[in-house]
Amino acid sequence: MGIILLADDQRDSRARLQGLLEGQGFSVIAASSLAMAVPLAKSDPPDLAFLNITRSREEGWTVCRDIRRFCPKAKILLWVEGGPTEDEITLGREAGADEVVPEVRSLVEVSRFLEAASAGHSLTCPECQSVFRLQQMPVPGSRVEAQCPECHFLIGVMSQGQEVVTLESPFNGRPKILVVEDTKFFRAYLTDLLVGAGFDVVTAQDGVEALEYLTGECPDLVITDVLMPRMHGFDLCRKIKDRPETASVPVIMMTQVYTRMQHEGEARGVQGADDYITKPFQPSDLLARIWRFLPHTL
Structure with missing residues (x-):
């Protein structure tokens, strides 16, 4: 150097x-x-x-x-x-x-x-067994693809703290996440965070726009704010879970307003939310929650 x-x-x-x-x-x-x-x-x-x-x-x-x-x-x-x-x-x-x-x-x-x-971080290619270095540490909690320079095999890599873990199999496509958030700044922040972590991202400004998208597409996961104009996040979650074509899609709800335990209990127990996170949150915490619901994308 x-x-x-x-x-x-x-x-x-x-x-x-x-x-x-x-x-x-x-x-x-x-x-x-x-x-x-x-x-x-x-x-x-x-x-x-x-x-x-x-x-x-x-x-x-x-x-x-x-x-x-x-x-x-x-x-x-x-x-x-x-x-x-x-x-x-x-x-x-x-x-x-x-x-x-x-x-x-x-x-x-x-x-x-x-x-x-x-x-750097040493990786062993599971295909040809050659050892090479991952030049840049992934964002904590994120998963990225690394390509072997010898055989060009794609390897799934995950960051856990200061360690890099090689996953058993490469990615089967990029998971798609629908982000529903009425605040422009936070919608852009989430998009940058998730794209940087290896996801495809589509966005909606409110629940009405989200349901319009869901009539023709089915993402791997939905992240939605709770307090939004035109449609409350609880109502959106309930509608997603009531529709057979989207009932199995995991929904993570996020809020800066509804932070009491009874709010989380209603979101999970009544509306069918799979997870509930309060703002502000650590990016690594959100990413870890997302990956718990997406093992099928590896």
């Missing part, structure tokens, strides 16, 4: 880290802001991008995605002073980062993070 792109808007920490890296023989391209990182990466693609996103997480995710798009083989490390939260680690990986780490203070930490980013 020779060229490192270092983006840090804090002068002292940038100079300290640049000195540590150059002292180890790396060629360092230093940027005084995240905004400078993308054009520098495009003009001189790095082997590794080291980005301080402490002061601007949102810009950090965007810059990470852009660098990943222009430099698909580069390793990307994001660091957050004080340490990243679980949500920030998840968002960083969704943006294409290999690692999201705490503040870097010593050469030992630099070496450890570089080693972690370079390691």
Whole structure:
């Protein structure tokens, strides 16, 4: 790993880290802001991008995605002073980062993070038994396809915490999920999360639109909000379960309003919901719940 792109808007920490890296023989391209990182990466693609996103997480995710798009083989490390939260680690990986780490203070930490980013995850192809590396960790709880470089066999791969598990069989198509959510922002958020986890996604703004879709299509699973205009989520769930052609489709209900135990009891016992989750939730929690209902898609 020779060229490192270092983006840090804090002068002292940038100079300290640049000195540590150059002292180890790396060629360092230093940027005084995240905004400078993308054009520098495009003009001189790095082997590794080291980005301080402490002061601007949102810009950090965007810059990470852009660098990943222009430099698909580069390793990307994001660091957050004080340490990243679980949500920030998840968002960083969704943006294409290999690692999201705490503040870097010593050469030992630099070496450890570089080693972690370079390691990848070894997989054994069940078809030809060759060993290769999965270059990017899947989002926790998600399942993705990895292709053997020798025989091109597709392998189902699942992330469980920091471990990567090879599934017994490759995917039989991409599971399709219908997302019913009246809030545009959250509908887009769920779509990005699920597509990134390996699903096909169709969306509806409310229960009426969802039922129109279900007259001609049958998804593998439905995720629906509870409080929506035109049709309450409980009513939508009941109608899905009452129709023979969709009765077996799992329905996960989500809500930020109906959070008491009696609400969940009604959703499950009266309306037929298969699961019930309150907002806000961890992305990995939602993905884990989804996969409990989709063993037939493997």
